[in-house]
Amino acid sequence: MTITCSDRECHVFWAQVDASHSILWPLLDDGERERARGYKHTPDRARFVLGRGLAKLAVAQIADVEPESVRLTATCRHCGGPHGRPEVDTLDGRMRLSITHSGTRVGVAVTWDIECGLDIEQVALRGGGPPRNALSPTERTVLDAIPQDEQVGAFIRTWTRKEAVLKATGDGLMLSPADLTMSLPWQPARLDTWVNRPLPHTPVHLHDLDVGPHYRASLATLNVPVTVVEHDADICWLSEMTAPL
Ligand SMILES: CC(C)(COP(=O)(O)OP(=O)(O)OC[C@H]1O[C@@H](n2cnc3c(N)ncnc32)[C@H](O)[C@@H]1OP(=O)(O)O)[C@@H](O)C(=O)NCCC(=O)NCCS
Known part of the structure; x- marks a missing residue:
């Protein structure tokens, strides 16, 4: 399923943390896996893995690419280091993302090159x-x-x-x-x-x-100014992804 995101839309994907987050582990790159292992508390690790995995699934659906090929990059506005506001370069242009976690909820916002938080x-x-x-x-x-x-x-x-x-x-x-x-x-x-x-x-x-x-x-x-389009990612994909594995 491909999702159409116009250049005046922001798509927001919500997911609930549960045991299925581990299914997203193969989508993480080496740096993300290292960060995930660094979380001492399981809920923190679960939120992080879900946030990164969900971000890649969201980009893949909109840019019509494989989620495994999606690389999140960031450049800190203050020190220039590789952390902070995430973005993804695709053949069709730059996508801007924002990831958020709290309690059992994780959200990802995605736009075509509109800075978002x-x-x-x-x-x-x-x-x-x-x-x-x-x-x-x-x-x-x-x-x-x-x-x-x-x-x-x-x-x-x-x-x-x-x-x-x-x-x-x-x-x-x-x-x-x-x-x-x-x-x-x-x-x-x-x-x-x-x-x-x-x-x-x-x-x-x-x-x-x-x-x-x-x-x-x-x-x-x-x-x-954007039109916000929200998705319940639990229903859309995560359950689908768990099925064949
Ligand atoms: C971003 C920040 C406001 C998030 O606070 P929070 O409520 O605890 O966390 P949230 O779950 O809502 O957001 C976390 C996400 O914000 C994003 N993020 C981190 N720094 C960010 C920034 N400067 N701008 C925008 N987004 C940022 C990341 O994608 C992160 O997700 P990740 O863990 O998968 O990498 C806070 O952690 C912060 O200010 N961090 C940056 C501090 C900084 O710049 N330090 C380096 C100076 S050199």
């Missing part, structure tokens, strides 16, 4: 309340005015928007998320202000994605 987070916090130092002064005031039992959900909503933007630019958490002020958690997703923002100031387009009550997810693209 995808983030999913479980609505849960380790330790005390929301880490206020991730919020701008305006966002802290908003959070304080929200009933306490709604604060975690509101914080996570704001957080996934920030991280989606920072992943789209390739900065990640090398920049302070507190420098970004997002729209109110219950309003449509928007980047309102960004102090100390490095150049270039490319337009940011944001979407909140519906991933059920226990998670929040956001997608950012730079320059180009």
Whole structure:
């Protein structure tokens, strides 16, 4: 099955971590296998393998190539090293990807050369309340005015928007998320202000994605507003892949 992705679309593939992630191991290259072996905790390894495998399956479906031939590359925006925002060069052009993991969920966003950032987070916090130092002064005031039992959900909503933007630019958490002020958690997703923002100031387009009550997810693209097309990869491929093996 080939998936058509137009140059104004972003396809987002969601999958659930379970034992079937090991079936994707043959798709990983040597560096990815080394990284996977480095994870001490099985759930972390499972999320990583699923993220990389899912990314390759997604690219293969859109670019109509074999998943085994897909190589994810990255160039760090800060040090130039081979890590950070993933991309794939194909005969038909460059594909941009964003991979995200949280809890039992893994997501991959794919575009034809539109910088994108995808983030999913479980609505849960380790330790005390929301880490206020991730919020701008305006966002802290908003959070304080929200009933306490709604604060975690509101914080996570704001957080996934920030991280989606920072992943789209390739900065990640090398920049302070507190420098970004997002729209109110219950309003449509928007980047309102960004102090100390490095150049270039490319337009940011944001979407909140519906991933059920226990998670929040956001997608950012730079320059180009996109139509988001979501896929449940558990049903599409992973079960199909397990069948013949
Ligand atoms: C990217 C980052 C925000 C992700 O945080 P997270 O919520 O824990 O993780 P997520 O599951 O949502 O995302 C992980 C994916 O983000 C991607 N990623 C890593 N760095 C990224 C960056 N700078 N920009 C965009 N995406 C990045 C990777 O594809 C990674 O998946 P992988 O483990 O398969 O390689 C955070 O880890 C970060 O800022 N890392 C980069 C820090 C950095 O640049 N250090 C090097 C300086 S030289």
